[in-house]
Amino acid sequence: xxxxxxxxxxxxxxxxxxxxxxxxxxxxxxxxxxxxxxxxxxxxxxxxxxxxxxxxxxxxxxxxxxxxxxxxxxxxxxxxxxxxxxxxxxxxxxxxxxxxxxxxxxxxxxxxxxxxxxxxxxxxxxxxxxxxxxxxxxxxxxxxxxxxxxxxxxxxxxxxxxxxxxxxxxxxxxxxxxxxxxxxxxxxxxxxxxxxxxxxxxxxxxxxxxxxxxxxxxxxxxxxxxxxxxxxxxxxxxxxxx
Amino acid sequence: xxxxxxxxxxxxxxxxxxxxxxxxxxxxxxxxxxxxxxxxxxxxxxxxxxxxxxxxxxxxxxxxxxxxxxxxxxxxxxxxxxxxxxxxxxxxxxxxxxxxxxxx
Numbered sequence: 482x483x484x485x486x487x488x489x490x491x492x493x494x495x496x497x498x499x500x501x502x503x504x505x506x507x508x509x510x511x512x513x514x515x516x517x518x519x520x521x522x523x524x525x526x527x528x529x530x531x532x533x534x535x536x537x538x539x540x541x542x543x544x545x546x547x548x549x550x551x552x553x554x555x556x557x558x559x560x561x562x563x564x565x566x567x568x569x570x571x572x573x574x575x576x577x578x579x580x581x582x583x584x585x586x587x588x589x590x591x592x593x594x595x596x597x598x599x600x601x602x603x604x605x606x607x608x609x610x611x612x613x614x615x616x617x618x619x620x621x622x623x624x625x626x627x628x629x630x631x632x633x634x635x636x637x638x639x640x641x642x643x644x645x646x647x648x649x650x651x652x653x654x655x656x657x658x659x660x661x662x663x664x665x666x667x668x669x670x671x672x673x674x675x676x677x678x679x680x681x682x683x684x685x686x687x688x689x690x691x692x693x694x695x696x697x698x699x700x701x702x703x704x705x706x707x708x709x710x711x712x713x714x715x716x717x718x719x720x721x722x723x
Numbered sequence: 724x725x726x727x728x729x730x731x732x733x734x735x736x737x738x739x740x741x742x743x744x745x746x747x748x749x750x751x752x753x754x755x756x757x758x759x760x761x762x763x764x765x766x767x768x769x770x771x772x773x774x775x776x777x778x779x780x781x782x783x784x785x786x787x788x789x790x791x792x793x794x795x796x797x798x799x800x801x802x803x804x805x806x807x808x809x810x811x812x813x814x815x816x817x818x819x820x821x822x823x824x825x826x827x
Contacts (some may be wrong), residue, residue, distance in 0.1 A: 654823070682774050714767060
């Protein structure tokens with residue numbers, strides 16, 4: 482484990498870190514792949530060609546946004562339909578703005594030609610793996626990269642398989658596989674726990690997310706809960722007033 | 724503007740979604756280059772990862788009924804005990820499958 486350097490240490494890239502990230506990414510790979518099967522099957526159902534399916538999964542690479550876009554898939558495709566689907570990508574990708582914000586203290590010390598291409602691999606799971614590693618004191622940026630590569634490779638394999646298999650995909654809910662992602666996220670809360678003093682940020686995030694989920698249709702609850710929780714952390718933390 | 728874009732339509736959707744999604748991925752990081760790192764901002768950043776995860780997990784756990792709530796709680800307990808995420812995920816998913824088998 483290379484997670485021993487001090488909290489103010491400079492970021493760096495190492496092959497050992499890449500392998501560590503790759504291994505940690507394997508934990509969540511089954512969940513990503515189940516999701517990918519569903520998204521690939523949806524693309525086939527909407528009549529995308531195999532090249533279009535591969536391009537969408539590689540360049541958009543945002544599972545929830547793609548699934549919602551494919552469910553709302555317009556026919557024929559007009560300019561206003563393009564704008565609507567771009568808006569869906571914006572709403573469902575909005576939480577990644579916050580993830581990018583939280584990477585700034587670490588990746589901001591890297592040259593821009595390294596950090597901005599690396600952000601292309603940003604997704605929920607690799608961000609979470611990276612945040613855990615960073616919270617434990619690690620600064621090796623290759624851990625983030627390794628986890629991102631595991632997830633994108635698994636994602637591409639699964640979406641292609643789902644595209645080919647289409648309707649033969651079995652019901653993942655029966656085996657609890659639809660819950661792999663939330664279960665993994667819940668597990669990652671344990672290493673993110675920094676003591677009872679900061680718990681109110683989590684309580685606020687949970688309450689606001691639940692309230693917004695019930696009041697506002699769509700996926701606004703993620704961004705609303707995240708922002709409310711982090712703002713609670715910023716403004717209720719006595720130490721932050723210094 | 725109701726013109727059918729034809730075969731180019733799908734590619735325009737892919738390009739538009741890809742650009743917007745990358746803007747989301749890089750936007751927050753870019754923005755923070757212009758925000759001074761005060762104590763308040765640091766506290767915001769420290770609270771952010773946990774807040775994002777809670778906001779993602781809690782609504783799913785609640786709206787998914789007993790299997791989802793149980794899976795999340797089992798995962799938390801296993802992670803707190805073993806500190807190994809793979810064990811937490813396996814037990815959490817197994818709990819959900821078991822709960823669904825028993826409840827249906």
